[in-house]
Amino acid sequence: MISLSLSDKVALGTALLGGMAGVVGSFAVLRGRALVGDMLAHAALPGVCLAFLITGNRNLLGLSLGALASGLTAIVAVAIILRWTRTKEDAAIGIVLSTFFGAGVVLLSVVQKPSTGGNKAGLHSYLFGEPGGMLTSDVLLLAGVALVVLAMVVLFYKEFLVVCFDTDFAQSQGWPTIWLDLAMMAALAVVTIVGLPIVGVILMAAMIILPAATARFWTNRLSMMLVVSCGFGAAAGLLGTQLGRGFPAGAAIVLTAAALFVVSLLFAPQRGLIARLLVEYRLRRRIADEHLLRTLFELSESSLPDVPVIPLRDVREYRHWNSLERVLERARDEELIDSGEGQVQLTPLGLHRAAKLTKAHRLWELYLMEHANIAPDHVDRDADDVEHLLPESLLVELEQELAEEGRLPAIAAEVPESPHELSPEN
Amino acid sequence: MIEVIDLFGEPSTGTWIVLTGVTVNAACALVGCFLILRKMSLMGDALSHAVLPGLVIAFVLTGSRSMVPMFVGAVIAGLLTTFMTQSLHQYLRVPSDASMGIVFTAMFAVGVVLVKQFSGGLHFDIGCVYEGALEYVPFGIRVAGMPRQLFTSLMVMLLNLAVILVLWKEFKLSSFDPALATTMGFSATAMHYLLMVLVSVTTVASFEAVGSILVVAMLIVPASTAYMLTDRLGWMVLLSVIFGAAAAVLGFRAATYWDTSISGMMTVVAGCLYALAVLVSPRYGLVSSMLRNVRMSLLVLRDDVLAMLYRVEELGSEKHFSVAETAKGVGGGWLANFAISQLQRAGNIVDASGGLRLTDQGRETARKLVRSHRLWETYLVEQLGMPLDHVHEPAHRVEHFIDEDIQIQLAAELDTADQDPHGRQIPE
Numbered sequence: 132m133i134s135l136s137l138s139d140k141v142a143l144g145t146a147l148l149g150g151m152a153g154v155v156g157s158f159a160v161l162r163g164r165a166l167v168g169d170m171l172a173h174a175a176l177p178g179v180c181l182a183f184l185i186t187g188n189r190n191l192l193g194l195s196l197g198a199l200a201s202g203l204t205a206i207v208a209v210a211i212i213l214r215w216t217r218t219k220e221d222a223a224i225g226i227v228l229s230t231f232f233g234a235g236v237v238l239l240s241v242v243q244k245p246s247t248g249g250n251k252a253g254l255h256s257y258l259f260g261e262p263g264g265m266l267t268s269d270v271l272l273l274a275g276v277a278l279v280v281l282a283m284v285v286l287f288y289k290e291f292l293v294v295c296f297d298t299d300f301a302q303s304q305g306w307p308t309i310w311l312d313l314a315m316m317a318a319l320a321v322v323t324i325v326g327l328p329i330v331g332v333i334l335m336a337a338m339i340i341l342p343a344a345t346a347r348f349w350t351n352r353l354s355m356m357l358v359v360s361c362g363f364g365a366a367a368g369l370l371g372t373q374l375g376r377g378f379p380a381g382a383a384i385v386l387t388a389a390a391l392f393v394v395s396l397l398f399a400p401q402r403g404l405i406a407r408l409l410v411e412y413r414l415r416r417r418i419a420d421e422h423l424l425r426t427l428f429e430l431s432e433s434s435l436p437d438v439p440v441i442p443l444r445d446v447r448e449y450r451h452w453n454s455l456e457r458v459l460e461r462a463r464d465e466e467l468i469d470s471g472e473g474q475v476q477l478t479p480l481g482l483h484r485a486a487k488l489t490k491a492h493r494l495w496e497l498y499l500m501e502h503a504n505i506a507p508d509h510v511d512r513d514a515d516d517v518e519h520l521l522p523e524s525l526l527v528e529l530e531q532e533l534a535e536e537g538r539l540p541a542i543a544a545e546v547p548e549s550p551h552e553l554s555p556e557n
Numbered sequence: 558m559i560e561v562i563d564l565f566g567e568p569s570t571g572t573w574i575v576l577t578g579v580t581v582n583a584a585c586a587l588v589g590c591f592l593i594l595r596k597m598s599l600m601g602d603a604l605s606h607a608v609l610p611g612l613v614i615a616f617v618l619t620g621s622r623s624m625v626p627m628f629v630g631a632v633i634a635g636l637l638t639t640f641m642t643q644s645l646h647q648y649l650r651v652p653s654d655a656s657m658g659i660v661f662t663a664m665f666a667v668g669v670v671l672v673k674q675f676s677g678g679l680h681f682d683i684g685c686v687y688e689g690a691l692e693y694v695p696f697g698i699r700v701a702g703m704p705r706q707l708f709t710s711l712m713v714m715l716l717n718l719a720v721i722l723v724l725w726k727e728f729k730l731s732s733f734d735p736a737l738a739t740t741m742g743f744s745a746t747a748m749h750y751l752l753m754v755l756v757s758v759t760t761v762a763s764f765e766a767v768g769s770i771l772v773v774a775m776l777i778v779p780a781s782t783a784y785m786l787t788d789r790l791g792w793m794v795l796l797s798v799i800f801g802a803a804a805a806v807l808g809f810r811a812a813t814y815w816d817t818s819i820s821g822m823m824t825v826v827a828g829c830l831y832a833l834a835v836l837v838s839p840r841y842g843l844v845s846s847m848l849r850n851v852r853m854s855l856l857v858l859r860d861d862v863l864a865m866l867y868r869v870e871e872l873g874s875e876k877h878f879s880v881a882e883t884a885k886g887v888g889g890g891w892l893a894n895f896a897i898s899q900l901q902r903a904g905n906i907v908d909a910s911g912g913l914r915l916t917d918q919g920r921e922t923a924r925k926l927v928r929s930h931r932l933w934e935t936y937l938v939e940q941l942g943m944p945l946d947h948v949h950e951p952a953h954r955v956e957h958f959i960d961e962d963i964q965i966q967l968a969a970e971l972d973t974a975d976q977d978p979h980g981r982q983i984p985e
Contacts, residue, residue, distance in 0.1 A: 165655035166599055169662075173770075217841050222781045225598040226831055229774030233824025236770060240818040333606055334669075337662030344655050382669035389663040396649060404649060 137265070138372075144265045145368030145384060147273040148326045151280050152335075153342035153364030155319045157356050160343040161295045162315070167206070168339030170228040171323040172332040174205030176235025179327075180242050191269055191328065198324040205231050206316055265329070276325050280318050284357065291315065292353050330381035341388040342367060348399035363391050419458045421488050424467065426450060427477050428485035440476045494529045574691055575809045577707040578823055581763040582801030584714035585775035586783075587721055588755045590794050593780045594732040599654070600639070600753065601776035603661035605760045605769040607638040609668025612761065617675050624709050628758055635757025638664055639750065691767050691819045706766035713762035717755055721794070724748070729790055771820040775801055778827040785834040785841050800830055851892070858896035860926055860957050861887040863905060866915050867923035871982075877912025924984045929959035931977035931984075932967040938978040939971055945978055 159165055175198035182197025205227045212223040284291065293301040294311045301308045319339065326335045346360035367388035375383020397404050426449045430441050447455065459475065462468045467481035477485055585601075592598050611634025615626040638660050645656035698705045721728060727748055731738035735745035756776070763772045783796035808823030815822075836843050865886050869878070878886065884893035897913070900906045905919030915923060933952040937943045959967070977983050 160652060160655045163652055163654060165652065165658045169602070169658060212835070215843055216785065216835050218781050218784065218835075219593070219596050219598075221596050222593045222598040222777055222784075225602060225773065225777040226781055226828065228602065229770060229778060229824055230828025230831075232770050233774055233821045233828065236768075236818045236821030237812075237815075237825055240821065241815075244816075333662055333665050336658060337666065340655050340658040340662070344651055344659055347651070348649075379669050379673050382666040382673075385662060385666040386670065389659070389666065392659060392663075396645075402650070 140265045140267060140270050141372050141380075142369055144270045144273050145329060145372050145380075146365040147270070147277050147368070148322075148329055149338060149342065149364030149366070149368030149384070149388070150361040151273075151277045151322045151364070152326060152338040153346065153360035153362070154280055154284060154357055155315070155322045156339040156341075156343035156364070157346065157353070157360045158291060158295060158315045159319055159339055160347065161353075162312075164316075164319075165340045165344075166224055166336070167316070168319060168323050169333075169336035170205060170209070170224050171202040171320050172327060172335045173228045173235075174231035175199075175202050175324055175327055176232055176332075177201050177238050178204075180235055180238035183242055184238070191266075191272060194328075195272075195324050198327060199320060201231065202320045202324055203317070206320065269328075273325055276321055280322065283314065283318060287311065287314065288354070295353065330384055334381040334385045337385040337388065338364065338367070341385070341392050345388070345392045345395045348395040348402045363388070367391060416461075419453065420461060422450065422452075423455075423458050423462055424477075424481065424485035425489050425492060427468065427475065427481070428489045431477060431482075438477050438479075438482055440474050443470075443473045443475055446475060491526050494526060498529050498532075571809065571813070573704050573707060574819065575806055577704065577710060577766050578691065578805030578809060578819070579802045580707060580710040580714045581767050581771070582775045582779065582805045582823070582827075583798045584710055584717050584759050585763060585772060586779045586797035586801035587714070587717040587794060588752065588759055589776040589780035590783065590790070590797050591721075591728055591732050591752055592756065592776055593784060594790075595749075595752075598777045598781075599657060601756060601760070602773045603642070603657050604635050604638060604753065604756050605764070605772045605776075606668075607661040607664035608634045608757055608760055608764075609665055610634055610671055611637075612764075613668055613671040613675065617671075624762075627761055631757050631761040632754055634664065635753055635760070636750065639753040709762045710766060713759055717759060720751070720755060724751075728752075732790075767820045767823070771824050774824040774827050775804070778824075778831050779804065782827075782831045782834045785831070785838045800827070804830060854892055855896050855899065857957055858887055858893050859900055859905075862893075862897055862900060863915070863919055863923035864926045864930065864956070866906065866913060867920065867927050870915065870920070871927075877909075877914060879912050880908060883913055925961075925964075926956055928984045929964060930956040931981065932964060932971070933959060934977050934979070935971050935973065935983070936967050939973075948978065 156165075156168070159167060178197035178199070178201025179194050180197075181201070182194050185197075186193045208227045209220075209223045212218050212226070213220060216223075218226070290301070290306060290311050293304075293306070294308055294315075298308055301311070323335055323339065326338060329335075330338060342360045342364035343356070345363045346356045349359050350356050367384055371384030371387035372380055374387065395403065398406075400406050423446075426446055427441060430445055430449065431439050443455075446452075452458065459468070459470055462481070463470055466478055467484060469476045469478055589598075589601065592601055608631040611630035611632075612627055613630075615630025619626040641660045642653075642657045645651040645659065646653045649656075651659070703711075727738070727743050730741070731743070731745040731748040738745045738748070759776075760769075760772050763775070767775075779797040779800035780793070782800045783793045786796060787793050804823050804827035808826040809819055811826060812819040812822035834842065837845070839845055862883055865883065866878070869876070880894070880897055884890075884897060887893050887896075897906070900919065901908060904916055905922060906913050906915055930952045933955055934948040937948040937951060938945065975983055
């Protein structure tokens, strides 16, 4: 047997716990049961106290079995309340959580009486967590549970996947969804309970939710989410115990996990806050740019093929602008327009692109009127919203369709006529 | 802990403790009703943990444990929690329960670290955060002649009461129909935040006295108990306050009797009261709904027995069924036997030699039933065009509920009101 130093044991144990919590937490978060971990953690207390009263010592396995028993009782109690009463799910969880915990507090005060010879410190770690006291046997227990959880996820990956995302489908396929659901809950319960003495009640609830919610920012695939969540959980355990020396270890672990969450929330590609703001900003900018080109085209249309010089005043009146100056500047930089002294003119490149845009706009309007039965006086507004999101392939399709039906206007090779009267603010 | 109290021998210590428990529980129950109606029960759990950093920071900044800065710190922490929870859910698409779990656990972790950091000059026991120290309430500083904790929880109870009474209509409407509330000109969001402020304040006032776990329980459990008993908001609020108070009194008695944690015992009593309401609530309780089901099953079984005997008679069969055969014919089980004996006692059937026979009275009832059944079958075929082999089941289910009025209406709608679609006579 390799002998580990205490700090190695703590690091290994918390990393194992974090990794497991990440895996079972992913299923809990996806199933909308994030707070079941919280409930289990609270509901374990009476079981711990009873196990202590019965066995008379604080053997981790015995206490954990007690905790597991009362945790599962709590899950059953919530299920009964939901099935048979009008109490809603949130209240059911709250009622069971607080009543069980209250019973735990009552039993704890019994345990702590001198007559029962209670070892107060040992049980209190179930409330507040004490990773510093980790024994080799605790690490082995954690490793064993981790193996079981891993094996379960690998074996039933496909089943869990379907139950998570489409329970009805799983049921219609004749799968035992109730048992699969129970298996997920049981795994959650076991992990919560082995983690309790390490990080404590509240912080165990955090370990279930945080790594999973963090991983959700990075991927849309369950398999990836499990791996990433496991990684984040383990990292939170390792980093938390290393960086948080001198702080309460449970809180340090959770704060590390929370920091990872905040970083992901900000910087994750696609789902992250910055990425989403960027996408939104780019879209808004492109829409403004395209509005400018179409406005200029429509103002120039009557005198084509000559490209007229248009007073900026006309542009301003044509529609509402948020920051026309910046839009003009961008168009100038791309050599789409020439402008100066309150005037603006499309360059040949600008004219080409403006014609293309206007064509897309009008094709879409036509389509909406012909196929979606939208009134002509409403069509421009809808077209305005959507045209910027249309892919090129759809436009080609629309054009072909209208051409086949012989309704593509003669000049459509260039730009079809507007199906409604042109006016400012259209 | 109770021994300590006994040493002092002050007769009113128990009274002070109970009074504190009652006011705390009442204050919690008042706001708890709205929490459970908005399906936000767990916000109580979340806020009671999340205010911890607010409390510690307020304490460190002011260096005092006076209530005003504590309240300010808690309210700020509470609003921050509410705001962050909603933002995570709305803007970053984190599931709502997960976002709440993330925010309050992280806030709590910050609180734990702060407590550790400043515990040098701070008398702040984490154990006390959970279990409270109701036992010590009578020995603290007195304000206005009563223990400080009692005074603050009384103030908060009155505050909650006042706000709820003044904004009764607004609270009511925004709890049941937030969209309508907003269209009527008062923002449901504002009411939401106001409620969160009240919950935060209540949490803090109760914290020190009874501990976070009793706060969480008292916010949800008495209100849920009341919700099992009534559909009217006014009654619900009143009942929840009564249940909260009852939990305080009974919990104290039980804790003294068994010499154990008072706040823990109050929580357990509240849970037991809820369980009791689940069992015996007249309208929504398990027992009453079970009774309703049994009564309905008996009605159906009695009807089935009568109709079966009638049909046998109608076929002109000489054979009569024994009690056992009849019971088996309508599905069997002790309920069927019970239904048969009910019919015998009511004089609808007699157990003559050779088997069960309808009495005249029983035949009359059975005739009406069979008429209902066949009229309905005919109606389904004639008016709804259902195929012949599909009409027996629905008719069998609905026959118990077709009274004379409906019979007349059905007969009027039908072309052939004397024969059912299987070709059998519809009895007059």
